[in-house]
Amino acid sequence: METFKLTVNGQVKEVTADPGTPLLWVLREDLKMTGTKYGCGIAACGACTVHLGGVPTRSCVVPVALVRNRPILTIEAMADDPVGRVVQDVWVSEDVVQCGYCQSGQIMSAVALLKSTPKPTDKDIEESMGGNLCRCGTYVRIRQAIKTSARQLG
Amino acid sequence: MSTATTSHPPSVSRRTFLRVSSAAAGGLLVSLYLDWPTIAQQPATPKVYPPDAFVHVRPDGKIVVQVNRLEFGQGVQTALPMLLADEMDADWLQVIAELAPAGDVYRDPVYGIQMVGGSGSIAHSFEQYRQLGARTRAMLIAAAAAQWKVTPTQCRAESSVVYGPNGQSARYAELAEAAAHLPVPENIQLKKESDLRLTNKEVRRLDSGAKCNGSQKFGLDVDLPGMKVALVAHPPVFGAKVKGFDANAARAISGVQEVFEIPLVRGTGVAIVADRFWAAKQARDRLRAEWDTASVERPDTAQLFAKYRELARTPGNVAVSRANANAMDSISPANRILAEYEFPYLAHTPMEPLNTTVRFDGDRAEVWGGSQFQTVDRMAIAEVLGLKPEQVTFHTEMAGGGFGRRATPDSHVQREAATVAKRLRGIPVKLIWTREDDVQGGYYRPMHVHRVEVGIGGDGMPAAWRHVIVGQSILAGTPFAPMMVKNGVDSTAVEGTADTKYNIPNFHISAHHPAINVPVLWWRSVGHTHNAFVMETLIDELARRAKADPIAYRLKLLSPDAKKLRNCLALLQGKTASWRSLPRNHAVGIACHESFETGVACAVEVSIEDKRPRIHRATITVDPGFAVNPLTIASQMQGGVTFGITQVMSRGAITLKDGRVEQRNWDGYTPPYMKDAPVIAQVHIVPSSEKPSGCGEPPVPVISPAVVNALSRLTGKRYRTLPLTEI
């Protein structure tokens, strides 16, 4: 067990955990931030996506010890993020979600995409969103919602 | 849709009870619930009203509606409150939907247990929720009328306010207490279609906001003081038992509390209880267990297919035999098609891994979980804990998908959770199935072999059809068997073939159900997954042989009473009229299928990219009767076809070798990602006033045959073996 200082959504948090514990479980169980989801644990679904130092990252395969001083942004901070807020609003107005379980990860990936590529093409969308699984099959609406968000942010 | 009080099975007696109670936060709650058949046998006026209710008019104006079944993406948590609020003339913006706990009043009015399945949520509760809304409204109006000394007919209601003839008005919240003391009206008039304000309109989901900002809690997010996490090491072969285990390394992990052997529905396992998931996971990885795999059958996919192919050469138990079973013999071999199909096991892999949280307190227990089968799961947990079902409080949690996987007749996950909780008495335990447990844990869509011989008549239409289906019975050994297994034929294995809407004169369907040591289960649209694939690829092949347009051919072959499919195909024809000129190397594939009383037709434009089908667009037409929420129906169609694509993914198969499942996670068993789904998916709903039918499952069966029909047009090949490893 070791103690780590993490900057999560702008706040410094201290956690004591086994250094190998994936960031996902530290967020969910130690910090009680359950918006970040567990789907596979092997970086195959994107449900656990957070921004680590600004980069969309699968938190299920990042040991907490490797986070170091990189800031962490989770879905819980998206309402206060200028891009995140637009994406969330569009997601709601276009009725994207079904079960919703994958959507934290989808939104985190979409926000990262729109920050790096404000006018994404279909190909950009497929590449950036390509690892985010949605078992309910909301892909058509996600694709559309990203385009709408890009327009609104434009 | 009928406008007066609508029909219900005549045997069903309904009474309405009312309950008034004080809210914890002060003020009065009016609770109304309808008495459905399951409690109709009880005394007419029970002394103690069940604490369950469907609608609360709160003093603050909020209207809380209890949803009698699980929400796991299908949108019922929005649709049922819509129906109620519409009849009640409630202010939609004040409506709060809650998932009802397990309780008798929340049983499905048709199935008689509390469940989600068979695409029955709207079909079965449409009437129920409308009636509830209408009765509540009538009572609120009666209360206002009494107050104003006018007759109810002089009053009208709108957006949670009652208006009187002389300019009076009162909010529902103000009337709730008085309304609670009034008798519940026996006969009420439901609205005419033209008076509906929410129903049949595109209404956005109530749960989107919470699901987009991370605040929605799912079963896996349940967190209770002192809670522990449990994982179970399951046998590597279904049903195997633990021979012995060395838990020293596992116990050495910090945070691990207990490691012990537990009985499972199949075989035994080793439970690990820890403070945190990661500790439990590491401990399980380090556990050294030995299993007795010698005394259980060790299925092997290759051997099973060989056996199934052999069985398919002999007729099975007869499901349908229409006209002359030997008509085939009079058709020359040149005019026959012999087709053999193979379908693998498929896992559901809902996005939220399976889980259940249980706290056992000796004489009662509390449970939290997403369940499609609350009645069954609650009974199973009670049985494990030695309690009566009433002693088990079962909270229905929002679930991250399910697709049938949260409706297990044997409640195996819930039993595991209860078994562990029993030992930990007083401590809440969240039992989690990791994704690996889920992929390897069985309860799959059964693998199948179909062998079909089609004799083609002089007009190019099928004149004789002989079809043998081989696959495990899903229902055998479950409480549903007496109802749904007839003459040794499991109705879920032949659905979509035996009851085909195509008019084929000499038609013979039979089935074999070998018993195999692999647990199987309904997978969204159940038997239609493979039956529609066989029917729709063969019909397409016949249309091509006849040089006919695939839609026109289907319309010609459909029986005259296949109204819904005819509507869907006609609409599809119109909507795809402009698809004539396609880019080179693109082709269109068509399929249609009726299931759960809903007709769906689908056209896809496909090319081959990187040796995989690329679906440039899909147009889906659906006839679900009266469309309660067109926005949700469109979502279900788009999502359902994407789910159906699982079948044609290159790694869309669960296989076994020497009894062990060869895939572990989504890297080996790979469902569709964005690039595998249609780029565009347009949905058109056939306008209808017929009673509503389900929309969750019906889109699933059409997509894979449509895609494969397009591929056949591109390559000239026939695809009869799934998954589609090669094109």
Ligand code: FES
């Ligand atoms: S849980 Fe991290 S990618 Fe699936």
Ligand code: FES
């Ligand atoms: S909305 Fe259910 S998995 Fe994406």
